[in-house]
Amino acid sequence: QVQLVESGGGLVQAGGSLRLSCAASGRTFSSYAMGWFRQAPGKEREFVGALAWNGVTTYYAESVKGRFTISRDNAKNTVYLQMNSLKPEDTAVYYCAAASASLGLKLVRTYDYWGQGTQVTVSS
Numbered sequence: 001q002v003q004l005v006e007s008g009g010g011l012v013q014a015g016g017s018l019r020l021s022c023a024a025s026g027r028t029f030s031s032y033a034m035g036w037f038r039q040a041p042g043k044e045r046e047f048v049g050a051l052a053w054n055g056v057t058t059y060y061a062e063s064v065k066g067r068f069t070i071s072r073d074n075a076k077n078t079v080y081l082q083m084n085s086l087k088p089e090d091t092a093v094y095y096c097a098a099a100s101a102s103l104g105l106k107l108v109r110t111y112d113y114w115g116q117g118t119q120v121t122v123s124s
Contacts, residue, residue: 001025001026001113002024002025002026002028002029002032002098002112002113003024003025003026003113004022004023004024004025004096004097004098004113004114004115004116005022005023005115005116006020006021006022006094006095006096006115006116006117006118007020007021007022007023007118008020008021008118009093009094009118009119009120010119010120010121011121011122011123012086012120012121012122012123013122013123014086014087014088014122014123014124015085015086016086016122017082017083017084017085017086018083018086018120019080019081019082019083020036020080020081020083020094020096020118020120021078021079021080022034022036022078022079022080022081022096022115023076023077023078024077024078024079024098025077026077029074029077029098030053030074031053031100032053032098032099032100032112033050033051033052033053033098033099033100033101033102033105034050034051034070034072034079034096034097034098034099035047035048035049035050035051035096035097035098035099035105035110035111036048036049036050036068036070036079036081036094036095036096036097037094037095037096037097037108038090038092038093038094038095038120039092039093039095039117040091040092040093043092045095045108046061047059047061047106047107047108048060048061048064048068048081048094049061049064049068049070049081050070050099050105050106051070051071051072051079052102052105053102055071055072055074058070059105059106061106063089064083064090067083067084067085067086068081068082068083068084069081069082069084070082079096081094081096083120086120086122087122088122088123088124089122090120090122091120091121091122092119092120093117093118093119093120094117094118094119094120095114095115095116095117096114096115097111097112097113097114097115098111098112098113099111099112100112
């Protein structure tokens with residue numbers, strides 16, 4: 001069992017930055033791939049980025065590539081999402097998730113555990 005708790009969301013102006021954190025419980029955190037998804041009102045949950053269990057292989061949605069960076073600190077059981085050059089269209093609830101699988105990391109159904117989400121609002 002893995003429990004995930006996101007933090008770091010808030011209100012920021014367009015062009016600004018935020019860093020989201022996702023703290024995980026459980027001793028096997030390092031064996032999970034970690035993903036970030038987001039969901040805007042009235043829209044489906046969408047993939048933002050993912051980081052393989054090895055901490056090296058990353059995947060990003062085209063809409064955030066070059067602006068967002070995922071990293072993990074296995075010693076702290078934490079994964080981060082650094083978000084730069086934020087745009088109003090980045091406004092959403094952001095969720096972190098953990099997957100025991102190593103493939104299909106862009107898909108919601110791949111993930112075994114989810115956090116409760118943190119709101120990110122980007123004003124124009």
